[in-house]
Amino acid sequence: MSGHGEAIAMVARRGAALRGVAEVPGDKSISHRALILGALSVGETRVTGLLEGQDVLDTAKAMRAFGAEVERQGAGAWSVRGVGVGGFAEPSEVIDCGNSGTGVRLIMGCMATSPITATFTGDASLRKRPMGRVTEPLALFGAEAYGRKGGRLPMTVVGAVDPMPVRYATPMPSAQVKSAVLLAGLNAPGETVVIEREPTRDHTERMLRGFGAEISVEQVPEGRLIRLVGQPELRAQPVAVPRDPSSAAFPVCAALIVPESNILVPGVSQNPTRNGLFTTLVEMGADIGFDNPREEGGEPVADLRVRFSALRGVEVPPERAASMIDEYPVLAVVAACAEGRTVMRGVKELRVKESDRIDAMARGLEACGVRVEEDEDTLIVHGLGAGGVPGGATCATHIDHRIAMAFLVLGLASQRSVTVDDGSPIATSFPVFEALMAGLGADIARVVP
Ligand code: S3P
Numbered sequence: 288m289s290g291h292g293e294a295i296a297m298v299a300r301r302g303a304a305l306r307g308v309a310e311v312p313g314d315k316s317i318s319h320r321a322l323i324l325g326a327l328s329v330g331e332t333r334v335t336g337l338l339e340g341q342d343v344l345d346t347a348k349a350m351r352a353f354g355a356e357v358e359r360q361g362a363g364a365w366s367v368r369g370v371g372v373g374g375f376a377e378p379s380e381v382i383d384c385g386n387s388g389t390g391v392r393l394i395m396g397c398m399a400t401s402p403i404t405a406t407f408t409g410d411a412s413l414r415k416r417p418m419g420r421v422t423e424p425l426a427l428f429g430a431e432a433y434g435r436k437g438g439r440l441p442m443t444v445v446g447a448v449d450p451m452p453v454r455y456a457t458p459m460p461s462a463q464v465k466s467a468v469l470l471a472g473l474n475a476p477g478e479t480v481v482i483e484r485e486p487t488r489d490h491t492e493r494m495l496r497g498f499g500a501e502i503s504v505e506q507v508p509e510g511r512l513i514r515l516v517g518q519p520e521l522r523a524q525p526v527a528v529p530r531d532p533s534s535a536a537f538p539v540c541a542a543l544i545v546p547e548s549n550i551l552v553p554g555v556s557q558n559p560t561r562n563g564l565f566t567t568l569v570e571m572g573a574d575i576g577f578d579n580p581r582e583e584g585g586e587p588v589a590d591l592r593v594r595f596s597a598l599r600g601v602e603v604p605p606e607r608a609a610s611m612i613d614e615y616p617v618l619a620v621v622a623a624c625a626e627g628r629t630v631m632r633g634v635k636e637l638r639v640k641e642s643d644r645i646d647a648m649a650r651g652l653e654a655c656g657v658r659v660e661e662d663e664d665t666l667i668v669h670g671l672g673a674g675g676v677p678g679g680a681t682c683a684t685h686i687d688h689r690i691a692m693a694f695l696v697l698g699l700a701s702q703r704s705v706t707v708d709d710g711s712p713i714a715t716s717f718p719v720f721e722a723l724m725a726g727l728g729a730d731i732a733r734v735v736p
Pocket residue numbers: 315316317389460461462463464466488612613636
């Protein structure tokens with residue numbers, strides 16, 4: 288899986304309306320953090336609803352390599368016995384984070400202020416992604432990093448023996464960078480401060496507070512300022528992982544573009560740092576009901592009732608990008624099925640995800656008969672209206688789960704089928720995608736060679 292195994296070509300065809308209930312798995316960001324914070328705590332953290340995708344399983348393995356006891360007790364039910372802040376042991380093996388940028392960057396953060404050395408690697412996609420964005424701030428704590436040209440994996444990080452606290456303004460909107468600095472700050476004396484110009488997902492801050500760290504957030508003229516008091520004793524906590532809004536995005540968008548669909552997607556996060564896609568879809572004219580608002584696992588959630596809708600293109604404001612950064616591929620698909628053009632600006636971070644997502648979406652959409660425009664920081668999709676996309680192409684997924692799922696969703700609403708060259712990376716974030724979509728009546732199948 289995640290680029291190590293056999294490629295699995297998959298094909299999606301237009302068929303019946305989508306109906307039923309889509310219970311999507313646990314949130315990937317929160318699942319990584321539950322294992323990591325559990326490993327840095329004293330006592331036993333019991334996690335329920337953990338996403339058992341390959342990315343998270345790789346983080347579980349890594350936490351064992353640093354000395355935590357991590358055990359699976361049942362479906363989504365995991366126990367972590369932590370080593371406490373500063374208690375990480377030096378791993379005797381290379382840490383392979385597979386496809387996961389979140390995994391590797393957060394783990395680098397939490398070992399960088401301990402006097403240990405670790406070597407990290409990943410699959411062909413992760414080995415292309417920039418690590419300098421985390422090793423630069425980690426150097427301010429006193430850590431050293433030795434990687435391949437351009438700050439690429441494999442990379443060895445030598446943790447600081449006498450870490451200093453840090454004040455750091457993130458140069459790009461990135462929850463991974465922010466989180467790496469905060470996790471490093473845990474084992475530094477004094478106060479570590481991170482300032483982010485635009486808010487990014489705040490799960491690390493919420494969960495650190497839940498595990499007993501002293502952490503405060505205030506709005507200052509430069510943005511969001513986060514203060515963390517170093518060397519706390521983190522206390523093990525039960526974590527109920529809510530469902531992943533970034534996974535919910537796929538059945539939600541599929542139902543919007545497949546005629547006569549009507550589905551229910553329960554428990555979708557309405558955390559304002561994650562819900563930009565839903566705001567955008569409503570602006571496009573999507574018929575989405577947000578029922579039963581409540582709190583689950585410390586996150587605001589609602590049940591989404593989604594019906595097929597006639598959509599129109601919109602301008603997505605760049606300041607919304609961070610709150611929907613993983614959802615642009617599937618938004619581009621929805622945009623292709625809307626009337627008029629959809630303009631996505633301020634999205635250059637998409638170029639350093641599991642693939643260059645602007646390029647991957649532009650090439651695949653063009654192959655399916657959709658006109659697109661792009662520049663470094665922008666993607667514009669000229670919509671063809673409901674049922675207007677010709678399809679009939681094979682799209683390259685570049686070891687990127689969200690590109691694969693986005694084009695399969697497009698195939699459900701195109702005139703001719705859409706094939707993806709490799710659906711195996713879907714298992715990194717949404718291992719039950721095929722079964723869940725089949726349960727709604729979608730025609731998605733593996734191509735038998
Ligand atoms: C994540 C942060 C985002 C996102 C990724 C998960 C996280 O990445 O794309 O899927 O869990 O912190 P960046 O921090 O690079 O924007």
